[in-house]
Amino acid sequence: MSKHRQAARIDANEKEIVKALRKIPNVTVQQGHDDLLCGYKGVTYWFEIKDPDKVFNKDGGFKKGAIKPSQEKLLENWTGHYQIVWELDQILKAMGICGT
Numbered sequence: 001m002s003k004h005r006q007a008a009r010i011d012a013n014e015k016e017i018v019k020a021l022r023k024i025p026n027v028t029v030q031q032g033h034d035d036l037l038c039g040y041k042g043v044t045y046w047f048e049i050k051d052p053d054k055v056f057n058k059d060g061g062f063k064k065g066a067i068k069p070s071q072e073k074l075l076e077n078w079t080g081h082y083q084i085v086w087e088l089d090q091i092l093k094a095m096g097i098c099g100t
Helices: 014-022 069-077 090-092
Strands: 025-029 036-040 043-049 083-085
Touching: 014 025, 014 036, 014 090, 043 090, 083 090
Parallel strands: 043 083
Antiparallel strands: 025 036, 036 043
16 A cells, blocks of 8 residues: 555646636645645635536536535534635635635
């Protein structure tokens, strides 16, 4: 058994989101932590990026199995910032960079 974690699958929209975030002054981005850790103004934000084409039912809810049990647990119990997103604007809004 290997000590190293197997590389996680990257959702199709993650690369463009990361590219855009890295262009914003004073935003730091670290990948590989289910999916992104972003730092801005001394606060750490934890985002899981999902591909909306793969995770949503026609009614807008998550498909069965689209959210891992560990992610559900984080959503329910994590006392810091943790959010499942699928668009750059959701991240910018959460970090208070833009949007309402």
